[in-house]
Amino acid sequence: xxxxxxxxxxxxxxxxTARALARDGHEILMAEDGDLGLELIEDxxxxxxxxxxxxxxxxxxGIAMSLAIARQFPHIPILLMTGYAEQxxxxxxxxSIVIDVLPKxxxxxxxxNFVGQALxxxxxx
Numbered sequence: 693x694x695x696x697x698x699x700x701x702x703x704x705x706x707x708x709t710a711r712a713l714a715r716d717g718h719e720i721l722m723a724e725d726g727d728l729g730l731e732l733i734e735d736x737x738x739x740x741x742x743x744x745x746x747x748x749x750x751x752x753x754g755i756a757m758s759l760a761i762a763r764q765f766p767h768i769p770i771l772l773m774t775g776y777a778e779q780x781x782x783x784x785x786x787x788s789i790v791i792d793v794l795p796k797x798x799x800x801x802x803x804x805n806f807v808g809q810a811l812x813x814x815x816x817x
Contacts, residue, residue: 693716693717693718693719694718694719694741694742694811695718695719695721695739695740695741695742696713696718696719696720696721696740696741696742696743696744696807697720697721697722697723697729697732697733697740697742697743697744697745698710698713698720698721698722698723698744698745699722699723699724699725699726699728699729699743699744699745699746699749699754699757700722700724700744700745700746700749700773701724701725701746701748701749701750702746703724705746705796706722706724709744709803710722712800712803712804713744713803713804713807716804716807718807721736721740724749725749725750725751725752726745726749726751726752726753726754726756726757727751727752727757728751729743729745729752729757730752730757730760730761733761733764733765733768734764738764738765738767738768740765740768741768741769741811742768742769742770742771742807742810742811743758743761743768743769743770743771744771744772744773744794744807745757745758745770745771745772745773746772746773746774747772747773747774747793748774754772754774755772755786758770758772758786758789758790759786759789761789762786762789766789769791769810769811769813770789770790770791771790771791771792771793771794771806771807771810772790772792772793772794773793773794773795773796773798774793774794774795774796775795775796775797791809791810791813792806792809792810794806
């Protein structure tokens with residue numbers, strides 16, 4: 693299946709998301725904030741099929757991380773998630789590099805649907 697990086701500062705959300713996607717057969721790596729996420733992407737030389745990141749995080753937020761990923765590894769699709777309406781509006785600033793924004797809280801079916809669509813868009817490109 694796919695190699696997915698989950699970047700989320702909330703441990704419960706990060707673990708839930710990782711377990712759910714791993715059950716679907718994906719290889720999951722995780723980071724607790726944007727700085728660590730970007731470092732991991734660089735260490736892995738961009739070998740990810742998808743980055744799923746929260747927007748609001750300490751250190752580097754998901755939008756800043758998305759911009760940095762797009763500059764260095766434009767082939768990596770990015771899916772953001774947030775529970776805040778104003779952050780969804782901020783994500784519109786990066787709509788050309790982000791596939792979509794998954795609203796929190798989300799159901800397992802929503803997560804699988806968003807990730808499935810992001811991965812199929814990547815294959816179609």
